Amino acid sequence: MTTPVxxxxxxxxxxxxxxxxxxxxxxxxCEALGADSRTVGDIKLAATEACTNAVLHAYASGQxxxxxxxxxxxxxxxxxxxxxRGVGMTPAPMAEGLGLGLPLIAALTTTLxxxxxxxxxxxxxxxxxxxxxTSAS
Amino acid sequence: xxIDLDQTTFVDSSILGVLVGGLRRARERDVPxxxxxxxxxHPAIRRIFELTGxxxxxxxxxxLAQARAGLAGRGGAA
Numbered sequence: 001m002t003t004p005v006x007x008x009x010x011x012x013x014x015x016x017x018x019x020x021x022x023x024x025x026x027x028x029x030c031e032a033l034g035a036d037s038r039t040v041g042d043i044k045l046a047a048t049e050a051c052t053n054a055v056l057h058a059y060a061s062g063q064x065x066x067x068x069x070x071x072x073x074x075x076x077x078x079x080x081x082x083x084x085r086g087v088g089m090t091p092a093p094m095a096e097g098l099g100l101g102l103p104l105i106a107a108l109t110t111t112l113x114x115x116x117x118x119x120x121x122x123x124x125x126x127x128x129x130x131x132x133x134t135s136a137s
Numbered sequence: 138x139x140i141d142l143d144q145t146t147f148v149d150s151s152i153l154g155v156l157v158g159g160l161r162r163a164r165e166r167d168v169p170x171x172x173x174x175x176x177x178x179h180p181a182i183r184r185i186f187e188l189t190g191x192x193x194x195x196x197x198x199x200x201l202a203q204a205r206a207g208l209a210g211r212g213g214a215a
Binding site: 037042052103107108 | 180
């Protein structure tokens with residue numbers, strides 16, 4: 001199976017300062033695709049949450065590592081893959097925070113898949129609708 | 138304590154965690170705690186409170202003046 005080539009790929013250090021770079025990049029992609037401001041805000045928030053998880057949890061302190069972001073643009077949707085090469089999904093009962101990150105991402109996306117690739121790390125695949133559906137509800 | 142979010146442009150789950158921690162500590166000390174989130178607040182800020190259900194947890198006021206008036210004399214149970 002051929003792996004599709006991302007429209008935009010970004011690799012950044014898994015450090016807090018990278019989050020702003022990711023947000024700016026995602027914002028630019030969304031605006032180029034004609035997304036409205038609310039959708040742009042939703043996608044930026046979901047990307048922030050996914051990348052914050054990678055910064056906080058993927059790598060042991062001082063180990064360093066990267067976050068890889070691939071964006072695939074469709075006509076009406078955007079798919080973002082956020083990938084780290086860290087320790088994978090592990091229970092973190094003593095972690096600080098409310099544990100709202102993944103529920104928030106789930107609320108902001110049309111599909112959300114979290115996998116642990118065979119070569120390690122965690123991959124978060126998020127799909128977003130770029131436009132409100134026009135069908136009556 | 139009043140946190141005015143009217144000029145805030147971004148909130149994520151980490152910031153929500155800080156706010157919930159502040160609310161909890163305020164309640165423990167019987168200190169009134171509220172948020173200002175008015176009509177001019179960034180829509181994304183209101184949205185994250187709605188998505189997380191935290192708009193029902195925090196005392197939220199539309200203006201700073203109303204927050205001051207609403208929290209005056211109240212303890213942390215607000």
